[in-house]
Amino acid sequence: MINNKEKYSQLIKAESKRLGFLSCGIAKADFLEEEAPRLEKWLKEQRNGEMGYMENHFDKRLDPRLLVEGSKSVISLVLNYYPEEKQRNDSYKISKYAYGEDYHFVIKDKLRQLLDFVQSEVGEVNGRYFVDSAPVLDKAWAAKAGLGWIGKNANLITKGIGSFYFVAELIIDLELDYDSPTTDHCGTCTACIDACPTEAIIAPYVVDGSKCISYFTIELKGALPEDVKGTFDDWFFGCDTCQDVCPWNRFAKPHNETAFEPNFNLLHFTKNDWENLSKEAFNQIFKNSAVKRTKFEGFKRNVDFLKG
Incomplete structure (x- = not known):
């Protein structure tokens, strides 16, 4: 018999697919123990340059329960942005994620719909969604939820898919079925x-x-x-x-999001x-x-x- 945690988790994943997300994973909202010393060292060595905002809200970056009161689950989602056509070879270059409409608006709209869906299915659920808009270590959460591993270039990479996608989160106070992290597949590649x-x-x-x-x-x-x-x-x-x-990006397939054209x-x-x-x-x-x-x-x- 399917319990509520499993039922709601399946519903959320199915709805995320319907909204166009590439994949969806769920992790328990908890303190990111492994990331804490890494982030502290990175900031201490001033690897953030003039990005002073990276030093703000250190505790919130590591604990989603400080961002959403009573939060139980971090739902991580990835959205493909790999383009079908690229720029000419004799052009100055722009990162592929910026080819189309600003992803913040596109993804926020999808996340709002997903939160509305959760609330309509479950009832009283408190939550917030994030797209680079708050101190959330999105790649760490996505890796924790089994959506990929953090590669040697510090990007989230997914086997058979690559890394040309956006990562976003929905943090809610609903207990769900949690996914397990995947393994690192960078190997000896440099x-x-x-x-x-x-x-x-x-x-x-x-x-x-x-x-x-x-x-x-x-x-x-x-x-x-x-x-x-x-x-x-x-x-x-x-x-x-x-x-x-x-090498994993040889598996990248073009997105089908019209806003990114x-x-x-x-x-x-x-x-x-x-x-x-x-x-x-x-x-x-x-x-x-x-x-x-x-x-x-x-x-x-x-x-x-x-x-x-």
């Missing part, structure tokens, strides 16, 4: 470490955020440091190098087109995009840095 243009993967499973191209092109405000000039491999927003070379110009622009892009055209191409985070000025700074 492709991501060897390929990183700025040598940001300083050791297996350790990324120095302050050396990452994504950090320089998105997070860093002000002028880009001269000592990294010529190392960006033509990336003007984010970087996918460590994922592009990962790229603007035509994004796929067909050459370097020259990007260099001469007007503010109006930038706003039109990236109207609802995560690229808007850098603003036109940040975009220009990055492109000018690349062209030298």
Whole structure:
């Protein structure tokens, strides 16, 4: 006989699939014991660079019960963003996750629907959903819920799928059936470490955020440091190098999320087109995009840095 925990867990997973998520896993809401010393060391060594917000809410990052009162379960979900078509080879590059509409809005809408579903099926359930919007160690929770393992490039990787997906959470005060972590399948491979243009993967499973191209092109405000000039491999927003070379990503299949379809110009622009892009055209191409985070000025700074 199916108990309620099992029944609700199955219903949640079925509904997540209907909403378009690639997979769904559930972990017990508890203190992340293994991650605590790692995070502390990473912050102490200032691997977060100017991302000061990473130092805030240390305890909340490690314990979801401090984020949602009485929380019992962390539901982790992944949503595919791998595009069918890529940019031209003679173009400045943008990370594939930013090809289409800003994922925050797309995923939040799906999570809101999932929480509504849980409440309609179960009744009084208190919960919150998160998409990079709060101090939640999303990859750690997804790994705990068996959705993949955290690879040497610090990305969540799933056997037979790869890593080109977003990770999000729904934390609720309902006890559910919990999944078990999977095993690490990186083996002796060092492709991501060897390929990183700025040598940001300083050791297996350790990324120095302050050396990452994504950090320089998105997070860093002000002028880009001269000592990294010529190392960006033509990336003007984010970087996918460590994922592009990962053997597991040969299994990546195109997403079917219409909101992630790229603007035509994004796929067909050459370097020259990007260099001469007007503010109006930038706003039109990236109207609802995560690229808007850098603003036109940040975009220009990055492109000018690349062209030298």
